[in-house]
Amino acid sequence: MQPVAGGALLSPWTPGIFSLSLYTIFVLVIITALLFLSSWLGEKKPTPEKLRPYECGIIPSGTARLKYPIPFYLVAIFFLIFDVEAAFIFSWAVACENLGWAGWLQMSYFIFVLLIGLVYIWKKGGLEWGPESSEK
Amino acid sequence: MASWIIGFVLLLLKMAVVLGVLLLLAAYLVWAERKLLARFQVRYGPNRAGKFGLLQPIADGIKMITKEDLMPDGADRFIFLLAPAVVAFTALLMFAVVPFGEEITLFGQNVPMVISDLNVGLLFIIALSSLGVYGVALGGWASNSKYSLLGGIRGAAQMISYELSLGLSLIPIVMIAGSLSLVDIVKAQQNVWFIFVQPVSFVIFLISAMAESKRIPFDIPEAENELGAGYHMEYSGMRFGLFFIGEYVHMQVLGALTAVFFLGGWQGPFLPAPVWLLIKIVMVALVMIWIRGTLPRLRYDQLMAIGWKVLVPAALINIVITGAVILII
Numbered sequence: 001m002q003p004v005a006g007g008a009l010l011s012p013w014t015p016g017i018f019s020l021s022l023y024t025i026f027v028l029v030i031i032t033a034l035l036f037l038s039s040w041l042g043e044k045k046p047t048p049e050k051l052r053p054y055e056c057g058i059i060p061s062g063t064a065r066l067k068y069p070i071p072f073y074l075v076a077i078f079f080l081i082f083d084v085e086a087a088f089i090f091s092w093a094v095a096c097e098n099l100g101w102a103g104w105l106q107m108s109y110f111i112f113v114l115l116i117g118l119v120y121i122w123k124k125g126g127l128e129w130g131p132e133s134s135e136k
Numbered sequence: 137m138a139s140w141i142i143g144f145v146l147l148l149l150k151m152a153v154v155l156g157v158l159l160l161l162a163a164y165l166v167w168a169e170r171k172l173l174a175r176f177q178v179r180y181g182p183n184r185a186g187k188f189g190l191l192q193p194i195a196d197g198i199k200m201i202t203k204e205d206l207m208p209d210g211a212d213r214f215i216f217l218l219a220p221a222v223v224a225f226t227a228l229l230m231f232a233v234v235p236f237g238e239e240i241t242l243f244g245q246n247v248p249m250v251i252s253d254l255n256v257g258l259l260f261i262i263a264l265s266s267l268g269v270y271g272v273a274l275g276g277w278a279s280n281s282k283y284s285l286l287g288g289i290r291g292a293a294q295m296i297s298y299e300l301s302l303g304l305s306l307i308p309i310v311m312i313a314g315s316l317s318l319v320d321i322v323k324a325q326q327n328v329w330f331i332f333v334q335p336v337s338f339v340i341f342l343i344s345a346m347a348e349s350k351r352i353p354f355d356i357p358e359a360e361n362e363l364g365a366g367y368h369m370e371y372s373g374m375r376f377g378l379f380f381i382g383e384y385v386h387m388q389v390l391g392a393l394t395a396v397f398f399l400g401g402w403q404g405p406f407l408p409a410p411v412w413l414l415i416k417i418v419m420v421a422l423v424m425i426w427i428r429g430t431l432p433r434l435r436y437d438q439l440m441a442i443g444w445k446v447l448v449p450a451a452l453i454n455i456v457i458t459g460a461v462i463l464i465i
């Protein structure tokens with residue numbers, strides 16, 4: 001698709017931003033309608049037992065906002081790093097043929113460094129889960 | 137102006153058909169899944185509502201709408217209400233960039249068989265699947281239940297890990313097609329489907345896609361027998377229904393993306409283009425159901441090991457090799 005020109009912006013014939021916005025509205029209307037129908041037709045007889053969070057029949061104790069293990073934070077941080085780099089690779093991928101061998105060499109070097117980073121967090125135990133990982 | 141109105145009506149019709157097919161197929165995928173899983177396990181599956189249980193999805197829909205919509209004590213009201221809508225919304229919106237046929241000419245104008253041919257279509261899809269993580273993580277967190285929280289966190293970590301390999305496995309496709317637009321990617325497969333050019337990418341993509349949709353063998357965030365139902369345990373009524381719709385629409389979207397990126401999209405002989413896309417979507421979905429009926433659930437460390445230690449390096453090396461091969465040819 002070519003970038004949309006000013007006059008074609010609101011044209012229903014071009015599959016661009018206009019049709020996307022319309023589709024988004026459509027989807028939102030469907031979801032809202034389903035939720036509205038549910039709240040309109042649904043039963044409403046709450047009791048304290050029904051509203052208690054489910055813990056296999058045991059009465060919950062303490063807060064449910066638990067602290068969770070560090071590896072989850074680590075995964076989030078690794079993801080952040082690798083995802084930004086994936087975005088960088090995407091921008092090269094579109095023009096890969098035009099950039100030629102010079103571009104390929106640079107990108108290979110970049111990916112090589114990325115892989116070294118992956119091996120490093122691997123060796124450091126950043127990708128390990130379960131009881132063994134905390135004993136190291 | 138008359139042309140604008142005709143175009144507008146056609147656009148509305150097109151969207152209504154797309155959404156109708158998506159939602160109807162989602163309902164009948166649930167039916168197909170229950171029926172097939174039952175047959176795999178030598179049971180009958182739903183067979184009371186209508187012939188072969190064919191009315192079961194409709195009965196389920198009515199049941200979900202009329203069920204009580206509970207919100208557990210201490211739940212974060214706003215986020216609890218928002219989370220299922222986010223899941224269904226992102227899944228439905230992803231289909232906007234999937235092309236389902238060649239341009240046809242009506243009233244002297246070209247009618248494109250795609251809702252929105254964004255030139256960053258692939259990035260749009262990856263962005264939306266990132267947004268889908270919010271539905272899972274926030275839904276689990278807002279429920280004020282320990283199981284839900286565990287499910288939500290597991291789901292978030294799993295989805296972001298596999299999103300990485302999902303994105304990386306598509307880079308070779310972008311390199312060959314030279315475009316991020318899904319329409320152009322389908323056109324680039326006129327002579328040969330990318331599954332034959334990029335089999336490694338295909339395998340990485342399919343595994344990541346299954347992990348993204350949180351299905352067995354990757355259903356650790358839901359894990360019935362340890363977490364109840366994980367992040368959507370506290371949901372009832374139509375809010376649970378939206379999680380359900382989201383999951384099955386997501387399955388179809390992943391089938392459509394598999395078709396677009398690797399199986400030639402809507403291209404095929406004899407039958408009309410949208411029918412071919414539909415056939416490919418259903419085939420991929422059936423394979424996913426088959427896998428669900430066959431494999432046991434992975435352990436969490438195995439899940440993370442496959443994602444980070446196998447798929448990500450394999451995808452990165454595949455990019456380098458593909459680049460070299462493209463430049464040599």
